[in-house]
Amino acid sequence: MHSDESIPDMIEKKAMKATHKALCKYGYADLTMKKIADESDRCKSTFHYHYDTKENLLVNFIQYLLDGFEKRMVPETEDPLKKLNGFIDRMLFGLGDEETAESFHTALIEIRSQAPYNEKFRGQITKNDEYILHITTNIIQEGIEKGRFKNTDPKNTAIVILSAIYGARARHISTDRNATEELRTALDWILDELIVK
């Protein structure tokens, strides 16, 4: 790896898009640098030159998921409830079609399941987790300040909602139940009781 040289923006963009496509297509276990490169117009050696290993490329990819996360996942609206519901929907069902969301969540869970054995993955996932928890807490905090939500504990509420979202995504891909839809219905009901004034 050429860690003393920064990766050119254009290469980084191509690498990240290709990694996203390849993860959705093949999952984590069968992923190779060759398969990633094949999803771009660059060859394998270019990615090896800039990222050295697949592991390193994936750590960059997990980091990349945070870039513009708030803008992408939190809808712009003045209504805190619409904001919270829109965020939950995007976290559960993704931004595009259902199949892509499922493949992508599958790949993310595979990467998560490797984190106990891989310090670099774990370090980066910790950063993502903390950032996403922070975003969720802020949405709830804003709703309280605007008088739209009950005076609830924003961080504890965020921890339950986020954990439930991750759990439902795992249950969704590993069972024949529509676990994300089920959680959406259950959360509607919980928010009504717990949060909405």
Next chain:
Amino acid sequence: MHSDESIPDMIEKKAMKATHKALCKYGYADLTMKKIADESDRCKSTFHYHYDTKENLLVNFIQYLLDGFEKRMVPETEDPLKKLNGFIDRMLFGLGDEETAESFHTALIEIRSQAPYNEKFRGQITKNDEYILHITTNIIQEGIEKGRFKNTDPKNTAIVILSAIYGARARHISTDRNATEELRTALDWILDELIVK
């Protein structure tokens, strides 16, 4: 596999205990029939004879986790809140030491992450998921009937609690945060608001 012959109880018991030990020790990805057999006093060929493949042995193991699940995971008490809290504790922290619980949850998440590619795993995990959801719903239902819990929706509440438990276990093993302890605190607070009279 000799599916026309049932597996003798003693072999089944040894195989299941050995699989549990081997999963905690090596995780799912590095698991072999040899490593499983080495955790018992039987040799690899005995397990191959009765279970044929590692996949088949693991499906039996997921099924085995349900045997006595309620007795093992739900404390015997007349107080529905103690029952719910005890169940949540056992689901989050396991029955033994913390390290074993973490290794075991890691292995379960690895198996879950393979379920999208493996119909047999998915079928068995679906059964487990539905049974555990049923148990959780019943605990809440009992609390409502005894007048100890608010007149809440038992199934929706159970879906949120269970999803959050699975999500927190995944966050716990894949980050440097103590996510199970954090969820325990958050749930205490949620239960107080939502359920307890």
